[in-house]
Amino acid sequence: MNSEASVLQVSQVQIGDLVQARGREWIVLAKPTDTLLRVRPLSGSEEDAVLLAPKLEREKVRPATFSLPTPQQLDSQDAARLLADALRLSLRRGAGPFRSAAHLGVEPRAYQLVPMLMAMRLDVKRLLIADDVGIGKTIEAGMILREMLDRGEVDSFTVLCPPHLVDQWVAELAEKFDIDAVAVTSARARALEQGIALGDTIFGVHPFTVVSLDYIKADSRRESFAQACPAMVIVDEAHACVGGSERGIQQRFSLLERLAEDAGRHMLLLTATPHSGNQDAYARLLSLLHPDLAGGPDSPDPNAVERYRRRLAQHFVQRRRPDIADKWGEARAFAKAMKADAPYTLTGDFQAFQEDVLEYCLGVATRADGERARRLAFWGTLALMRCVGSSPAAAVSALRNRLGGMAEEAALEPVLFDADEGQLADNDVEPATAPDSEEAAELKTLITRAENLAARFGEDPKLRELVRQVKVLIEKGARPVIFCRFITTAEALGEALRAQFKKQTVEVVTGRLTPEERRERVEALADFPDRILVATDCLSEGINLQSLFSAVVHYDLNWNPTRHQQRDGRVDRFGQQAEQVFSIMMFGANSIIDGAVIKVITEKMRRIEKETGVVVPIPEDSASVSSALMQAMLLDPNRSRRQIQFDFGDADQQLEIRWKDAEETARKSQTRYAQGALKPEEVLPEWQRMRDLLGAQTEVERFTRRALARVETPMGEKGRNWRVRYEDLPLQLAEKLKARGLTGTRTISFADHPAPDVAHVGRTHPLVATLAETMAEGALDPGGVEGKATLGRAGAWRTRAVQTLTTVLLLRLRFKLKTSGRRTLLAEEATAIAFGPDAFAHGPEALALLEPQATGDLAEHIIPRQVEQALSRLPQYQAAIAAHAQERAAALREDHDRVRAATRGEGVTTEVEAVLPADVIGIYVLVPEAN
Template identity: 30%
Template sequence: MESPTGPFAPGDTVTARGEQWKVSSADRFAGCAVITLDGTGASNAGVRSTLIAPFDTIAKVVSGKPLRRSRSSTLRIARAAIASARPACGIWTAAAAKVDLLAYQLEPALAVLAGATRVLLADAVGLGKTIQAGLILTELLARGLVDRALILTPAGLRDTWAAELRNRFDLRPIVFDQASVATALHGLPAGVNPWASHAIVIASIDLVKRPEVLATVEGAPFDLVIADEAHHLTPGSDRGAAVERLASRAPWVVLASATPHSGDDAAFNYLTRIGGSGDRITVFRRTRHEVGAGMGRRVHLLAVTPSGAESRMLRAAEAYARAIWNGVGQRDRGARLLAILLARRAASSATALERTLTRRLHLLSGRDDPAAEQASLPWEDAEEGDGDVPAELLGAAGFDDRASEQCVLEELVAAATAARHHASKIRLIARLIRRVREPAVIFTEYRDTLDALVEALGGGHRIRTLHGGLSAGLRHLALSAFTHGDADLLIATDTAGEGLNLHHRCRLVIDVELPWNPRRLEQRVGRVDRLGQTRRVHAIRLLHRGTVEETVLARLERRRIRAAAALDGEPDAWFGEEDVAAAALGAAGWPSRAPARLASAVVVAAAAEVERVARQRAGGSMRAARRAVLSLPRHPARAAARMLLLYHLRSVGPLGRTADESLRALLVELSHRPTTRRDWQARIADLDRDPRVRAVLAHEGLRHAAEIDSQLAALREAVRQRVQVIRDRLHRTLPRELQPSMFDRRVERGAILHQQAIARLDAALRRRIDAVTPAAPPTVPRPVLTAAWPLEV
């Protein structure tokens, strides 16, 4: 008697809940099986459903005799079947995804299927790194190689990732923040980890890095970890440490950043080592020129003559920053960071400098911090970088003589206050906006400057703002208003502007200041210079004439533009922020480092794979037959004594998941030619059962199984080696000996919980090894007749 949980295999036709389905995968557990089904009936075509047997009644449909169809219909069904083939190392999910078929976007997924376990997606901004990461995820999911995936992003990009995966790939991720985690805990039995209760979890890096959250996330067995905007994962940072801990336990790791190299070799080397377990990272770094994307870009450097009050403020601020850099800064890196901060804020706006220096005066004099903020509530995922400076940095001494420094600061605050009402950059921006009469995005590094812009421009323009202090809901409202035409200006800080897709609404970006990290400029213009932009993009970058912005930063920007033209893309491994600061504030000139480009991996097979997937997508509009079809000759007596039989071969992996689907055609010479249609139909049925045909198919199946085994060897070995290293590392974290307390069992209970968590992780890792371990002897695919037709004379 057939078991209520099976046996079901991928490709089987079944009925469930009154409809007909095809089995996509069958995962068996003790006493039950999780069956994933794809609808094939008139009412459920294109629907995917997951049922649990025996709680749902699932019955296998026994194929009947081949259906008679016209020759044109049979050939059309045969073409659809051929197009639906799924090669072992080919792309399976792109045909159904709502993405353009671009060869370079398929390359990372193909590399993973060929054995890459760690990937850095470092393409230029706007070239679809989210799509590439989504393809890696869906390909591993389709093969049963990944059960759970964790996607870590800046807080403002969580909903963007969720929408992309839902709309493009028909995935259903869960977005976790502190509040939703608490809600999930409330609805789960005690001891169940909410992070392990969903197949795809999206969370902010700043949530996961919290020690109390990270401890729980580490207990969930994630097979794939994706970290977006990975350039934030820097040495010594909580973000980098958290992602390293999680990535080092996952069989696959994907990092994404358009600006992975800030000029700091040590930071880049740290990034490329994240999650390493003896395996090399595969880097994909393509430029817009290389992939033929975009309508072109023009960069305009506009030198602004500061007002008299601004000139006095800027000269005094530069002198103060240089004094710190060349004095205390020579022995204290914190003082150097302070000098950089003050010089950058002065270049941004008088408002930003005034607020910062006023607060610094309070801190140096021992008074209460005027910007002391209420501690973040536990459900807030605040983003850092554009708000107030940490008191530890801003309150540090810049001079050895504190009284002298306070006098300098008081004079600077007075100069900044006077300059606030004569903001030359803001006046120029107002004139530009009136002149161009089209939507624009204005970027600044600081929230204080954003406030000044809103105050100056708010009277005559519809404005929305984005900064790190906004909740996800308010960010969504601001973006929606701008993209739907309810606002003409979007003023954003760098922290809040990452990952935005604004190219359908806008082509103009205005930079209030030149960041000292040149990578930020590319991040900014990349919000509008993306795939799908149909107009030439303009980037207007403002700088104060006669200041370090003109003498140092503008020169650097021109050199960067020339280097990008010479290298056909943005230079990597060039100048970092401290290199720029040394040239701007110190006596050092530019370092002798030459601009260079990161080497990119290349997957040659991607071009052919795009063509195959395009045929698959085109064939997807043709409904595949649920049973074999055959066509009979129009003139039986005149037909050739030859038949073409098309067979479907499906190879199933060790965990019951499809490993490969292909079609094989057999040309059969008949010993005699049937003379009637009935004879032809009987002869086709006899051929399908003919021992010689079956022997050829058996031989073909063995050969095909050996081919698949060879194709998957690199993937199998790479996963086995990485997982074994991870398992060994996990076992070394188990406590060896405990000294139990007579009255307090917390240490003992903690050790038991840790052992249980390690056991769950180890079981998930063993399952990954099982998923790639070939059966011995290899499973031979069972041939199923798809179509048959005689050849015409």
Template identity: 25%
Template structure:
């Protein structure tokens, strides 16, 4: 044992020197005082983040997860309300309290750099992006893509680590329990776990069962019990209460922030006679796969280019569709594209146009060019650098961004406030994700949404299905901002009500 303290004590005693420095004592006192947590329910993280000014709903969400949900929760705020900030606050708080030392964040590959920047710049949390040569045991906060994590040998390397908290962004990608990524996440040890998604239900009620089963197995019972109890709307309120025990959801109306309005409308489109003839031929085509017929119908509602691509593949497979393919390629008018141009010219501003098909994307860029309208493309084939470049071109030079579904996630475009849903998806939450690219914090203008739908086609069925799925979402999760029309309160007959609107618009009433 060192005797240094004893020698110092005797020296002070014999020489009558000062026992200690009052300045050093006060400094030590202040440091100790700062480290104390007088109220365990109060967040300490904001005190250490002077450059971050979290909003009230973000702080409240973090407090709720830590104090009431024991660090296992779905963060389900509407798109654009700052779920990443809430997750960052929770992670920082647990790091400060010593309850978390190591964290694993799983996100789509396109969002990894965004997570690195957020954690480093806003929360002063050094985070590392996973690469093959990264020694993961040396990094306390690791960020990697879900697609990489689920595969060997990465899967086994992750399983060999002890992470205190798992954070999963865009967690609605785990909706299918039969996928490799769901199986991977289920096998992770989860002391604390955050699932981030604005759309915890996308198609049916079972998706929320499987998400919550990742967080708290048994919270909603087993599969059979859940099916027996909640397959009808009879116990919807009970299910909503159970879900709210593990989910934090803030809506724009709940934040106290003055939001710009959403002005949403369905824009009916009439096929030309030639287009209608081809559509009817596709609808009566003798094929054994109903899904293939639906695909052709949807593609015909988008562009002849998308339709021709599928027909060509069928022809190569030996299906006799050469005459039909020739008829498709002979079409010289696209009524929906004409309507899109009409909207773009009336907007006289920047517009995002969403299509489901890359063939339609290329056609639309060519067609807009013939009308003197500048545009850039955005799709899932672009790497991050090209995505960033396209975003910059759109902001600085082009009037229109033509995006496939890849543009519905991970890109913030508040400088734009016009969105054309050129092709309607079957999933209403994809519409919400698309709109959320522009209707989010920082948007200074009312947002205009145009949902194009061709009359008397499969797109009317899609509208009906979208309304049904929205009803399911609202019964279990809560109200949803307008994504199809601004007509709320149509109840279970939303499509019937909407169809009359559809008809009145067509008749000019």
């Protein structure tokens, strides 16, 4: 690069200009203030961008021009093709209407573009994204966020989520959206605050944060956070912030309500269960989008209802799995769900023990005096019976805990009914269940019997059925996750399964582990193809398991239908590579407790789901649920003991009414509030353009194969797939990829739907991105790259691809983009232009001339002469290069305006200006082969 002598005034610097500072050349990306420049090294990547304060630089900031290739930078045809692909694949500031496309580490499906296009319609982005579990709400929200960052609409953001999801969000943002966010939790906040200047905050110092709702909701933090909160907020599991009367939920809603007061704040609310049957909670959720949505239509008049529906449709998107498969033609986006029941029959001591524990519990309930004591006795009975039904080990723990003293309703209710308030790790411990002093002797007898059964766990009919089911799943090629309700059950299962399945690696994850330890244990299983995971519900949210497992076994029945859905959703979700996923629900065919749950909860949930397509939560009236469960247990036809009479009133009928109310609410949600959002025909063309921008499968595979061969680490074939040995790569490349978690030998595929345990490698996969960035840098700054990763920028060869002497110029075009009312942004595009004696070609047609294999080499002394002569002709080509750049600017303007018109209507235009002269990255002379 060449630096001009004059000193550049800061006011003269424009986006896209080249400047020299600190002994190297830079591209100006932005001007954050009148005194600062954000710049990227001319030969570097986005990660190398820095802020310059020109007035404070020791050496003056000067204008610079891009250096042309020289005859001393010669290389082969393979290097020319590599450089052309590397330049295109390494650019992260795409010029197309979807600015975020080049940053995405996941290839989105067409339906996942809908929320982003809806957001583009709104000046203030406030959306409720309520797609089914596993459809990809995180991806949809992340795409909106990445697009807003790349358009310069926001500079900072925060994600608010339950504590167990914090690390998941940090990982997803880094892996899929190239965003490094800081986790803010109770355990980490103090360390983050150290060293912050007085008067500043974590959120002032760290622009990208993922914050635990339970940390930030506190009264002492809420107001200060609201004042420092970024202009962009994503709220995950938003339903857990609006329903219920518990103080914690009220604090969460107070926080969100305070944030929503800023009418200019962007807010994305994510939940798979927007309507839990509580109309007030639903209204509070909608009020965060817009005050007019909180109370429903102004009147029952059809016009008022339609106006309300249209308003809601601007802010609310909800799709079910069938919608995706049928309307969007995405049947292959999800595996085929294979659901089955696995009943078992209790026998002998195991059956007698469950009967005797129930007799004991009913005796306690009989002695209870007063309504509160009776209710607590019923809850204690159900909680204890739930532990007994789980496993002998859980029974031992629960009975021992019962000796420890009273348990309050507040402690029993969330454990009993699988309450979902983002505290799953705290609820997998067997509860104490409120004994009195008269029970001690009877309890000790039951504990002894439970200990005996735990010692004979191998004889347990429930365990035997599990072993049978796991064997069948393994024979089908599936890898199972076994979900239990309690820690002791999970630990006992882990030990039993290790003894049964010697060839499998069996891991156990429970609430005893920290979130980081859970993640580490799960990720470590990737190295063991034959694997089984046993987990409590601490994993039913927070860690996606679709890349490692393809089956879920519900060892313990869920009492909350949405929790059952969440368990399945860890495996049956977007990104699952298996063609089939299995869900096995185990229950005791003659179990008193399982029979009651199936009658009161499971059968009704299944009927509603079949008829409406919606999984509804358990009714919130826990008293009627517990009474109905107790009534069902006492009336179980399998009970041979004496019937103890309790007056439950019309508990079963009352609960039936509540289930019907939930069903009716689900139906209304599908009709009154249903909206089509955007139709497939409006989205699919833009999605296809995005795919083309990201790079087609054949182009990515071609580049990766050639690049690995260049650094002498070729891929090995494995059937239809490839194997990459990361440890054999040159040290510099190996270390970069190790930092991204890529080590050892891995099987990869470039196809859209690879087999399980085969990694899909696309344009932004770390392997491709690192190779592309390294190769591009190796051409522009050879001193910064080791070995054969360096590429020359010039060459000449004989070919039958042309009939006359042809010069191909590899170009980097720079553009300034400016949308009405928005900042000026830099965009880049890699292309080529080919010149013959009388005509020229550009774009894909010019790049294609580099592909046909050379028919022969030129003499060594002729190649530099041909390059010198081509360089001497460059002045003649400048007018055509400039015209091509301006034509591309006009085409890009049309692309931007078309998308903006589709999302917001007319009147919003995008200015696209070519920055000239274009950068000539490479120059290649094609000599026609004589016939």
